Amino acid sequence: xxxxxxxxxxxxxxxxxxFTPAExxxxxxxxxxxxxxxxxxxxxxxxEAPGLVLALDACAGAVCAGLAMRVAPEEAAAVLAxxxxxxxVSDAYLERRLAVTCAGGAQIEAVTYVxxxxxxxxxxxxxxxxxxxxxxxxxxxxxxRDYLWNTAAHLRxxxxxxxxxDWLASRVRALLC
Numbered sequence: 001x002x003x004x005x006x007x008x009x010x011x012x013x014x015x016x017x018x019f020t021p022a023e024x025x026x027x028x029x030x031x032x033x034x035x036x037x038x039x040x041x042x043x044x045x046x047x048e049a050p051g052l053v054l055a056l057d058a059c060a061g062a063v064c065a066g067l068a069m070r071v072a073p074e075e076a077a078a079v080l081a082x083x084x085x086x087x088x089v090s091d092a093y094l095e096r097r098l099a100v101t102c103a104g105g106a107q108i109e110a111v112t113y114v115x116x117x118x119x120x121x122x123x124x125x126x127x128x129x130x131x132x133x134x135x136x137x138x139x140x141x142x143x144x145r146d147y148l149w150n151t152a153a154h155l156r157x158x159x160x161x162x163x164x165x166d167w168l169a170s171r172v173r174a175l176l177c
Contacts, residue, residue, distance in 0.1 A: 034162060
């Protein structure tokens with residue numbers, strides 16, 4: 001692999017990318033929104049009791065803030081293979097190479113995982129329903145709530161707080177009391 005490999009993180013890749021990035025940049029992806037629109041039957045739920053995980057859902061006028069992570073050239077093939085094995089565990093995500101805009105205006109192409117709205121794991125719940133699902137779901141990687149709380153906390157640490165995720169984090173805590 002000779003071209004520079006960048007991966008765009010907007011959910012768990014922010015706090016658990018599975019590799020050590022050679023460089024990270026705050027980046028924005030236009031035309032997509034971060035959303036709990038993917039039913040999780042592997043990592044944060046089960047087929048019998050699905051959880052929810054974040055995905056990028058196409059949305060005109062939306063902008064999703066996240067991190068562009070550059071992979072060291074000598075690790076590119078292995079990192080891409082491992083990331084694909086993790087993200088493409090089902091047919092819910094589509095792998096795309098999309099232009100993200102970094103602070104200062106530079107654009108880079110990054111491997112990005114977006115939801116397939118025609119797939120069986122696509123869902124569209126209101127925030128209250130999302131909170132109720134996230135509060136109870138658990139999968140192979142642990143409670144769904146931990147996924148939400150880790151993502152919301154990392155976005156805040158990066159100065160990229162997401163109002164919906166912050167509301168969900170608070171609401172899930174209230175449901176658990």
